[in-house]
Amino acid sequence: MSNKSLGILYGVLGVVLFSSKAVMVKLAYRYDVDTLDLLLFRMLFSLPFYIFILFLIRKKAAKAKIVPTDYAWLFLFGFVGYYLASYFDFLGLNYIKAGLERIILFVYPTIVVFLTWLIFRKKITQVQFIAILVTYVGVLITFWDELDVAGNKVLLGGFLVLLSAVTYASYLVGSGWLIPKFGVLRFTCYAMIASTFCIVIHYLVAGNWDFANYPWPVYAYGLAMAIFATLIPSFLVSAAIERLGASNFSILGSLGPISTILLAFVFLDEKLTYWQLVGMLIVIFGVTYLSIQGKKRAKA
Known part of the structure; x- marks a missing residue:
């Protein structure tokens, strides 16, 4: 198998496994598990693996000189990109379908464009603007039927998941310069450890201390999320990014909403209406078109 084919295989598997997280969260919520408890299980169960990986690569030299302020920035990015993004996402899944959650999260590349313009004053091209506009029209169409249900909290859930997308996009924009200094493996492990620390502190302050009294499937879902929807x-x-490049991989990301919707249909019996499917396709088209244009601009 060629290097590129292997990269595509890794990318598809990675996207599908990441997409399974929302389904596992919804399955765990059937047991009335607290959001913070479930997030704590996910991070604590994955923590030993990241520590072990750090131990394995301990003798591998960093790619550039690392100063104390770099660790402060790394902690900040772990706080924003893994703790805040995960917490908002888990909260939002209390109120909306897993399929809708993935569609909202999928707009994060458009948020990256906005943040790049806001922070670095990088001009938004006409093509980018049109792609972003198309994407958000798709999101509005997707939510139209959900908003017809009186008294539901779909707007709150959608807003929380959008906050998750914003915080994750902020992490991507801000950490780009730091990842090459640490290397992908070391940076990811440190960031995950930092986010776990933040979640533990959050739990010590606001947790209900009922984490030992859930039925065994809750812990099983927490472990499954840690291994199959986080670590692997x-x-x-x-x-995949190493073999394909970030631009090519971003196009594979369009499989995310589709795989989540299929998994939610099989395991949660979630069904999307005709208009929601149309909205999903519009969102996928907008983000994929934006990614392809970004790739072309990078080559120019």
Whole structure:
């Protein structure tokens, strides 16, 4: 198998496994598990693996000189990109379908464009603007039927998941210069450890201390999320980006909403209406077109 084919395989597996996280969260919520408890399980169960990986690469030299302020920035990015993004996402899944959650999260490349313009004053081209506009029209169409249900909290859930997309996009924009200094493996492990620390502190302050009284499936879902929706896909995606490049991999990301919707249909019996499917396709088209144009601009 060629290097490129292997990269595509790794990328597809990584995207599908990441997409399974929302389904596992919804399955765990059937047991009335607290959001913070479930997030704590996910991070604590994955923590030993990241510490072990750090131990394995301990003798591998960093790619550039690392100063104390770099660790402060790394902690900040772990706080924003893994703790805040995960917490908002888990909260939002209390109120909306897993398929809708993935469609909202999928707009993060458009947020990256906005943040790049806001922070670095990088001009938004006409093509980018049109692609972004198309994407958000798709999101509005997707939510139209959900908003017809009186008294539901779909707007709150959608807003929380959008906050997750914003914080994750902020992490991508801000950490780009730091990842090459640490290397992908070391940076990912440190960031995950930092986010776990933040979640533990959050739990010590606001937790209900009922984490030992859930039925065994809750812990099983927490462990499954830690291994199959966090640990394994994080390295599959890194391997795919190494072989394909970030631009090519971003196009594979369009499989995310589709795989989540299929998994939610099989395991949660979630069904999307005709208009929601149309909206999903519009969102996928907008983000994929934006990614392809970004790739062309990078080559120019």
